[in-house]
Amino acid sequence: MTAPAPRRVRRALLHLVLAVVAALYISPLVYMVLTSFKTRGAAGSTEPQWIPSPATLDAYREILNSPDSPILTWFANSLIAAVGHAALVLLTATPAAYALARLRFRGRSTIFAVIVATLFVPPVVLLIPNFLIVNELSWVDSLPAVIVPAAAGGFGVFFLRQFFITLPAELEEAAELDGADRWRIFTSIALPLAKPALVTLFLLSFLTNWNDFLWPIYVLLSPDSLTLPAGLGNFQSANTIRYDLLMAGAVIASLPVILLYLVAQRWVIEGISRSGLKG
């Protein structure tokens, strides 16, 4: 009966530390959301206020209607790009990962070794040449430029291969005895089992693309072709800083990922925390 007391104190202390830090941690985001409902004057005041009084939708109205910031177009562009990119990653990486994990063929280990080796190539060396290649394809200033090139990264193949390797061989053998060909075995046995891994990869690819910043600000140029981060980035540097508008824009840009995070938090965290460890 004597041991639990200090342990309870320790546990309470742990909770106190974790809770205080968590509150501080999240406060910048709370301030962002609250500021987006402030008037221009309140957002730029030297006496910072937390609770907007009066609370107003002026910032949202202004940023949604300003011709300098076609934010709904940017939003649509971002959505098309992120969904298109994630879909392209799944469509190309899944069969490739399956072949590398489950099929025997000449050159398999070499191909896999080359793909893994490129995971160690600093992406900065791809920046200039990929711009030139995208330019050759006439994709500069259009969405394929932010959808396609990044899908060449080896991460998706590496991630899914780790999963396919763990599938028990018996299931495939049974299907083979029934006369199924490889494509059928892949689509009817391996794919359904891989669903959790596929969902995780889709989410991670969507998030990465939605948040991507450097590449879109240089490869997308005209106001109507920008993604949200790129559009807001230009918007900031082009204007005397209007924090009410910026915070409203930031809230709009965060909404989809925050919703996704609330719904699929476990999958995102598990996927990210496990992705680099095996292999």
Place this chain on the structure above:
Amino acid sequence: MSVLTRSRDLAGAAAAPAGAARRMRWWTPYAFLAPYLLLFVVFMVLPIGFGLYTSLHEWDISLPAKPFVGLANYAELFDPASVDGSRFWTAMRATGVFTLFSVPLLILLPLFAALLMNGRFRGRNLYRAVYFAPYVLGVAVVGFVWRYLLDGNIGLINHYLGLDVQWTTDVPPAWIALVGVTVWWTLGLNAVIFLAGLQDIPRELYEAAMVDGAGPAARFRSVTLPGLRPVMVFVVNATILASANMFGQSYLITAGAPADQTKTAIYLIAETGLRRFDMGSASAMSFILAGFLMCASALVFGAFRDRRTS
């Protein structure tokens, strides 16, 4: 029991390739690989070679003539007296300063957070979700929010700390700001990776150490740290690469100020190649930076090499 299952696994593994070989046409695996390999060759393999080629030329996208200049782009960058050279090494210095200060913090603080969260207690997943949350937001949102909070005149940071510091335009305050924002943004990422690593350490090892009379500090040294070694190699390496690629924070919060002192190498490479279209020089810069990064990776792998097997 375990012997039985293992021998069945072996039999299964031996039977699978024979069965597969019987039914599969020779080109089937290549058909599975083809769509990905097309992307891989065009946007990964080709650019590496094309980048090297570009770096050996005077390359402006808008000019028809792209004369071969040999190593002249590199030579100019290694001449600190040239305009490009001095700009480049200022940027390399910025990348170095940022990496040097951010990486230790991004290892120690997440490790500490992971140790606190490593255990079964109520609310653990909630804390984990909160600490991880900033990372899902992306650098643009993070940059705007902190540009506001760090504003020298109306920012909350100066207000609450009672300071009058120009976080976005003075060094060293700008470095503190950039490192601090990055730690806030990505701490949760490294913490969840460490946490996953901690949970993979078998409980029996801790129990055995306790039987041997090891206290908490000794258990940390003899069980936790060795158990985390593979995770540590991955996290240190990935954090160095991420820090050395820092761009958005600098672009959005300090815009390189003051006098390009916080303009990082990748920022300068993007500006040189994709705004001023001096792509030969920018490519040369990116290969020099990549050389530094690969040396850093090699050092990390060397430092964490398993001494028992070598």
